Amino acid sequence: MVDATINVICICGSLRKASYNRMVMNALPALAPSNMRIKEAPPFAEFPLYDADVEQSSGFPAAVQGLAEAVRAADGVIFNTPEYNFSIPGGLKNAIDWVSRVPNQPFAGKPVALQSAANGVLGGGRMQYDLRRSMIFLDALTLNKPEIFIGNCSQRIDAKTGEITDQATVGFIRQQLAAFATFIERHGGKR
Numbered sequence: 001m002v003d004a005t006i007n008v009i010c011i012c013g014s015l016r017k018a019s020y021n022r023m024v025m026n027a028l029p030a031l032a033p034s035n036m037r038i039k040e041a042p043p044f045a046e047f048p049l050y051d052a053d054v055e056q057s058s059g060f061p062a063a064v065q066g067l068a069e070a071v072r073a074a075d076g077v078i079f080n081t082p083e084y085n086f087s088i089p090g091g092l093k094n095a096i097d098w099v100s101r102v103p104n105q106p107f108a109g110k111p112v113a114l115q116s117a118a119n120g121v122l123g124g125g126r127m128q129y130d131l132r133r134s135m136i137f138l139d140a141l142t143l144n145k146p147e148i149f150i151g152n153c154s155q156r157i158d159a160k161t162g163e164i165t166d167q168a169t170v171g172f173i174r175q176q177l178a179a180f181a182t183f184i185e186r187h188g189g190k191r
C-alpha cells in the first residue's frame, strides 16, 4: 500500500530561543492537513563558515551531512526565517551553501515553501525573494502562492505563549500548508 503521509521538515533561520519564527514553526503541526507530518530539521548552528579548503581537506562536517540527508529524505521543506538587513540571515545562508555542495545536492527537485515573520511591516518579503533566488539556483521547486509574510510579528504572535494570536495569519498559514500538500502530491518525488 502506498503511504499517503507527507513528511515535511522545517528549517528555522533564527537561532535565538525566543524567536518568533520558531514560534510560527512550532504552530505548524496543528495547522497542517491531516496527512502532513511536520518536524524540525537537524540544526545548523554548529556549522563552520563555509570554506572550500575545509571541504577539500576534511570533507563535509557530520552536522552538514545530517541536514543534507534530512532534506533528501523529506517530501518537502519549509523555511521559517526572519529577514536580516533586507536579506537571508547569514547563518541560514551559510547552511544552504554547505548543503548545496553535498554531491547530488538534496534541494534539486525538492518542494519548498517559505514563511517569514519579521518586525518590519513587509514581514520579510525582501528576504524571501533572495531565498527564492537561491532555491532557483539549486533547482528546488518553490511554492509560489499563498505567500506568508508575517509583518509586525510582535503584534500577531504572543511572545509569552508562542501562540499566533492574529486569526487572519492563522488562516493564511492553513491555506499555504494545504496548498503545499497539493503541490507536493503533484510535483514531489524523493531523489
Ligand SMILES: Cc1cc2nc3c(=O)[nH]c(=O)nc-3n(C[C@H](O)[C@H](O)[C@H](O)COP(=O)(O)O)c2cc1C
Binding pocket: 014, 015, 016, 018, 019, 020, 021, 022, 081, 082, 083, 084, 085, 086, 087, 117, 118, 119, 120, 121, 122, 123, 124
Ligand atoms: C541583524 C538583524 C537584522 C535585521 N534586519 C531586519 C530587516 O531587514 N527587516 C525586518 O523586517 N526586520 C529586521 N530585523 C528585525 C527582525 O525582524 C526581528 O528581530 C525578528 O524578531 C527576528 O526574527 P526572530 O524573532 O525569529 O529571531 C533585523 C534583526 C536583526 C538582529
